[in-house]
Amino acid sequence: MTYNFDPDKWYDNELFLIQSRLKNGEITQDEYDEAVEILDKKLEDMWKRLVGTYQITTDNLEKTYH
Numbered sequence: 001m002t003y004n005f006d007p008d009k010w011y012d013n014e015l016f017l018i019q020s021r022l023k024n025g026e027i028t029q030d031e032y033d034e035a036v037e038i039l040d041k042k043l044e045d046m047w048k049r050l051v052g053t054y055q056i057t058t059d060n061l062e063k064t065y066h
Contacts, residue, residue: 011043
């Protein structure tokens with residue numbers, strides 16, 4: 001597991017690949033639209049899992065430093 005993962009950078013890379021496939025004629029506009037919709041959902045789900053994961057509370061600080 002890495003703590004340096006950047007969901008926005010991941011999204012940009014994935015979107016670039018989808019856009020490249022459209023530009024090269026590998027997929028249709030409808031397939032592109034569907035792929036982007038799926039990608040958007042994956043990013044949204046990813047952020048939901050990451051939000052609040054690494055919170056430091058005052059209780060934790062008191063136990064650690066006292």
